[in-house]
Amino acid sequence: MASTNSTTNGPPNAQLPIAIDLDIDNITEHVINRCSQGRDPRMKFIFERLVTHIHDFARETRLSTDEWRAGLDWLEACGQICTENRKELITVSDILGLSTLVDEIDHPKPPGATQGSILGPFHSLEAEDKLNGDQISCDVNGEPLFVFCTVKDTHGNPIPGARIHVWEADSHGEYDIEKSDRAGPDGRGILRSNEQGEFYFNAITPVPYPILCDGPVGTFFEISGRHQYRPAHMHFMFEKEGFDKLITALYLRGSMYRDSDAVFGVKHSLVVDIHEMDSETATKYNLPHVNKILRYDFVLASDMEADALRDKHSAAVLKALGRDAVLVGHVPTTTS
């Protein structure tokens, strides 16, 4: 009796070929067929490419049973070490360059727009709203730094009312959510740009720091022989209706590890200088004891600009794949 009886997901699809005697050459097609019975054509496409690449990886490496098991155990350990504030899988994605790649893919930038950089594992929804001029860091050991920025569109028009998340590590390179004894959010805040598209706040000068290596990520660094340091940087995320979300960071020009960031986030256009504070600014913003200033002008891509680029890139990729596929929501999907 063949397997055509009912299950939670309804009866097995009688149109699928019988899946017996699967071997190295024919198994991929069978697994893809089996994963293509859902309703979402985007997920069918994702499963198809996922199964293809996982299988090709095993075929090309001639992956052994012991290596397979070690890999699964390592992935299990990545999940087990996670907590609300420790996101080991994001770090894994970061150190494999996947996070930078996905940001480049999903947030394409037209000429003139500020480039993106990785989100990292330390963005937190717990951040407090801040007013222009507020202090975001209570670390008294940090070097005080005034940050003055603008946010505009690609035509040079100021964008008022943008919601801007900023976050940075403390003077020891540790984020608030890494600390078990923290009283509340620190080293972070959510600002709004004013009518001139300006936003500004007090912070501390960022320092380089190592990625936390007391878990599976540490094992990976050890085996791959890599260093685990990030150059000094400050994170920014911009949200404003009509504009594509910008996730980025600014990197200090002189910082160690700038040329070999462990998570591949640095771009020349995001490398900045910290200058001596000028007296005009110090007076205007009432900053008698702050000696350093960082200035940056951010430029957001509009939704339309980003979508046009997504469509163009997706179409090119599908053409290269030789695929009978269509775009839905600016990303590739299956036709069926």
Next chain:
Amino acid sequence: MASTNSTTNGPPNAQLPIAIDLDIDNITEHVINRCSQGRDPRMKFIFERLVTHIHDFARETRLSTDEWRAGLDWLEACGQICTENRKELITVSDILGLSTLVDEIDHPKPPGATQGSILGPFHSLEAEDKLNGDQISCDVNGEPLFVFCTVKDTHGNPIPGARIHVWEADSHGEYDIEKSDRAGPDGRGILRSNEQGEFYFNAITPVPYPILCDGPVGTFFEISGRHQYRPAHMHFMFEKEGFDKLITALYLRGSMYRDSDAVFGVKHSLVVDIHEMDSETATKYNLPHVNKILRYDFVLASDMEADALRDKHSAAVLKALGRDAVLVGHVPTTTS
């Protein structure tokens, strides 16, 4: 100042190109270079193929930030739900066909050798040693089944002293290690073949069962529209010095889901009939109340036979990749 200072893994490799302005097209090479600083040439090759396929997957799907995050959260959940006796990542590998594929790759079979099948997540090291003729299941609701097997080499010579793990679910399709109230190992045991290469034991007739879907694996089945059932089967694993480990299973011919096993394990050569007990066997092995018998003759590949096939397949794959690589331990590796 460039990043050439000391770190846990020694100074950044000055010979690596500066990793700034990484984009969709150039990031893969940089990440591979960075992952190639370890001492193990096999791991370098594995990392190279892993990074290549993860990146190609993201590029081809135009993976969005939301999809990326959903995928990482799903992987985190897979790790979080794992316990000593629940191995969600093995199940994930099983339902993606990876487990079957890796067994086919790592345990190639010469003509005449018994084919492999997947290990699954329910093998346990807690199993007790059993003698020929022992009962492995204490499930009184199961249909009693006598299992009589032989194990030989590819020339037909009996293999005495082989260590044989057997395991099966109970009459409700549940394994011992799935039960929180279990007293000890049940439905499993470790036997030894006798001088004639025979091993035999009492068990129960296996039944089909669904894969546990109360976790991330269930979400996957839901999205992919697949059923989650396995046909009735019994697991076997053979260990004997000089022979390649054989992980396999026997499947009942009439079982539901035989043609659409949720984990792609069925092979025609592993499909068996359960027969009515014959009086000669019942008398010889003192089984007055057992009405069913399953017979199977297993054939093990020698280490030499398996290694020769590994070398041949690995060389073919490397040739197809156009790679300057060498085999170490019968698997591909890098030359440097």
